[in-house]
Every structure is written in C-alpha cells, then in structure tokens.
C-alpha cells in the first residue's frame with residue numbers, strides 16, 4: 001500500500017457518460033475536499049465527443065455544485081481535470097494520450113502512477129487494454145491499475161474471453177473489477193459484525209440458523225437502460241455480482257488474516273461450496289418475474305414491456321428470487337434465500353438472519369405465538385443492525401413480547417457515510433483490492449448463474465408480466481419459502 005494521500009493520474013474512458021457525472025466526479029471531489037487526495041493528482045477524461053478542457057471542467061463543476069458554498073474549492077478541483085477526444089480503435093489517440101500523461105506527470109508529481117478507469121460499454125474493454133499496452137502507456141515504472149465496470153461478460157464463456165484479453169495486457173494484481181456493493185458501508189460491516197462479535201460467530205452455522213434472507217428491491221424501472229437490460233435481466237444485472245457477493249460474505253469462513261488474499265480465498269472457497277443446480281432443478285430453486293403496470297408512490301407506472309427499447313413480448317426477467325444451498329459442514333441444510341427486482345414496493349437492501357427456535361418454548365405472546373430471533377443488517381437506505389429478541393410483557397408473568405435492539409449507523413449524521421464509489425476509488429488509489437472481485441469469484445458466479453439462464457432461455461415463460469409494479473414480486477416467490485415452512489420477513493418489520 002502507498003501513502004494515505006496517494007498520487008496518481010486517473011484516466012476515465014467514458015468521461016462524458018452518466019457514471020462519470022453521477023458517481024466518479026463527486027466521489028473524487030469528496031476525497032479531495034476531505035484531504036484524502038493531495039494536490040498531486042490529475043484526471044484525464046477521454047471520450048469520443050470533442051470537448052475543450054474548459055467545457056469538460058464546466059461539466060465537472062456542474063456535477064459537484066450541489067456541495068454548497070464551496071465554489072472556490074470546486075474551481076481548484078476542476079483545474080486538475082483535462083480532456084482528450086479519443087477513438088479507442090485508433091492508435092494515434094493512445095500516442096497523444098501518452099504524451100499528455102507524461103507532461104502531467106511532471107506538473108503533478110504523479111511518478112508514473114496511472115489508473116485507467118473503463119466507465120463505458122464493455123464492447124471495447126479488450127481493445128483498450130491491448131492498445132494501452134502496445135502503445136506503452138502502462139510502461140511507466142509507476143503503479144498501473146485498470147478499473148473495470150460491470151458487466152464483466154454475459155456468461156462464463158464471454159467473461160473468460162474478456163478476461164483472457166485483458167490479462168494479455170494487465171496482471172491480475174493490476175485489475176480492479178468493480179462491484180459497487182462491496183463499497184457500501186454496511187456490506188463492509190458484514191465481516192466485522194460476524195468476526196468481531198463472539199455472540200454471533202458461535203451461532204453462525206446450521207445448528208442455530210434456520211435460514212438467511214437477502215433482499216435488494218428497487219422502485220425504479222429500467223429507465224433509459226432498456227437496450228442493455230434486455231440482454232441482461234435481473235439475473236445477470238444483480239444476482240451474478242451483488243447478490244452472490246453478499247452471500248459469499250455471509251457464508252465464508254473467517255479468514256486467517258485480514259489481507260486481500262486471505263479474504264478472497266475464503267470467498268472463493270465458499271462459492272465453490274455452492275450446490276450447483278442442474279437445468280432440471282432450476283424451477284425448484286429459482287423464480288423469475290417481470291413487472292406489469294402498477295402504482296409506485298401513488299403514481300401509475302407502465303409495465304416493463306412498454307418501456308423504451310424493450311421488446312413488447314420480452315421474456316426478460318426484472319425480478320429473481322432463489323434458494324441457494326451450500327455443501328459444506330457449516331451450512332449444509334440452511335437455505336440462503338435471495339430476492340431482487342425492479343419496480344418493487346420499496347427501495348431497500350436488507351439481510352435477515354433467522355435463528356432456529358428453541359427446542360421447547362415456555363413463553364408465548366398474547367396470541368399464543370413465538371417469535372424467532374432475527375439479526376437484521378440494514379444495508380440501505382437505512383444503515384444499521386437490529387436484533388429481534390423476546391422480553392417479558394409487563395404485568396404479565398408468562399407472556400412474552402418481541403422487542404428490538406437497534407443500532408443505526410447513518411442516523412446521526414448522514415453525511416458521514418462515504419459513498420461506495422468514493423470508498424472503492426480510494427482503495428484503488430492506495431492499491432488495496434480487497435473490495436474488488438477477483439477473477440476466480442467472477443468465474444464461479446457465472447458458472448452458477450449460467451445454468452439458470454440456460455434453463456430459462458430454453459423454457460420461455462408464458463406468464464409474464466407476473467407481478468404488479470409496487471408489489472414484492474410474484475406469488476411464486478412467496479411459495480418458494482412456504483415450501484420450506486418459512487416466509488419472507490417484510491421489510492417494514494425490520495425497522
């Protein structure tokens with residue numbers, strides 16, 4: 001790792017795009033404003049469109065102007081930004097970029113340290129990587145890193161082909177595959193909650209846990225991403241990466257040290273223990289859905305098939321729920337249920353760990369029910385932990401009632417929680433790749449997901465759309481848990 005104020009030039013491919021504007025510029029700004037970046041940094045934006053440095057700097061200022069009363073700081077910040085019109089297939093573009101970078105190295109003392117951030121459609125990832133190497137933009141003697149946004153391939157085969165191409169130009173250590181969920185404060189907290197608390201780790205196994213549920217629901221539809229989403233669907237968009245990463249963090253063994261290699265090797269190990277499905281089994285373990293019309297926050301919204309750039313008879317799933325089983329000593333027999341979808345009732349990501357009931361209950365509530373202990377990890381929008389326990393109902397010696405112990409991470413000062421991209425960019429600048437996905441994890445996740453997508457492509461469903469916008473998904477998703485004697489814990493109970 002390098003110093004806490006890393007020096008680097010960040011080259012953003014796709015600098016006129018949405019991600020740069022919404023996430024990357026504001027994240028770099030926060031790092032700068034908070035003193036985690038010194039003055040020794042520069043950002044070079046490249047994209048097809050012709051823009052001058054001044055026009056580009058205006059865009060940058062626009063994207064951070066919501067941080068109020070800081071216009072002077074924003075002016076200095078924007079002066080670190082440069083723009084170069086770029087054709088990714090033309091080697092002259094790389095030559096020009098190379099001389100710009102070496103002159104910036106002199107002005108900003110960045111010592112040949114470069115981050116190449118590919119924030120654009122993946123079609124050219126391989127070409128860019130190869131050209132960066134052939135034109136010697138990576139031969140600087142400084143630290144070289146390549147940051148790649150998803151989608152990393154479309155299935156295992158295409159991901160492997162892409163990886164092979166990139167690996168010709170960059171070593172695995174230099175490649176930072178972004179999964180922005182790994183930058184979320186409470187996702188990073190999963191390991192701490194598990195491994196820094198004696199009361200949980202001893203119970204974290206199939207003797208005491210009945211099931212684990214992970215829900216990541218969104219209220220937004222596909223917006224203007226219909227074209228991408230048609231070829232992706234919720235399975236590739238959310239399950240292959242974010243959902244399986246959270247599963248891995250919940251299920252992995254404690255690493256022997258908190259080093260990148262040790263953590264990754266535990267994640268890889270547990271992903272290898274994921275029970276593979278055959279195509280015939282997919283319908284018993286996974287449910288797909290597609291949203292129809294409905295109400296979101298009281299407003300009528302259209303169905304997926306009516307969205308822009310979406311086939312009116314589309315078979316693409318906008319919702320997935322599934323049951324994952326591990327074949328290892330710790331987890332044999334414990335279902336991990338996952339659920340994610342667009343146009344659902346609430347925007348929320350939450351993990352519920354449901355503990356097994358006591359062998360014998362002495363206490364019941366007013367209605368003769370017992371309440372299992374739950375540990376709820378709120379990832380977003382609330383960040384925190386709630387532990388559901390039972391306590392005595394006052395004035396009634398044998399009746400219990402459920403109570404909740406609550407910890408809220410972002411209640412006091414919401415501004416304190418850094419954004420995922422900010423965390424990940426800073427990690428990358430310092431050379432810490434722990435919260436990025438290693439190729440082995442990507443490969444295992446694709447192999448698991450490929451069986452499901454193959455089965456679904458072969459058996460087109462007849463019943464799309466099968467959930468209303470503003471609901472929690474199709475009824476089959478509820479039935480998936482009911483078959484096992486469980487139910488989804490409603491998001492609202494956990495607050």
Ligand code: BG6
Nearest residue numbers: 150180216218237238242349380
């Ligand atoms: C992205 C998906 O990776 O994650 C989007 O491509 C999805 O479709 C988004 O909306 C969800 O991220 P978050 O941080 O809003 O939960």
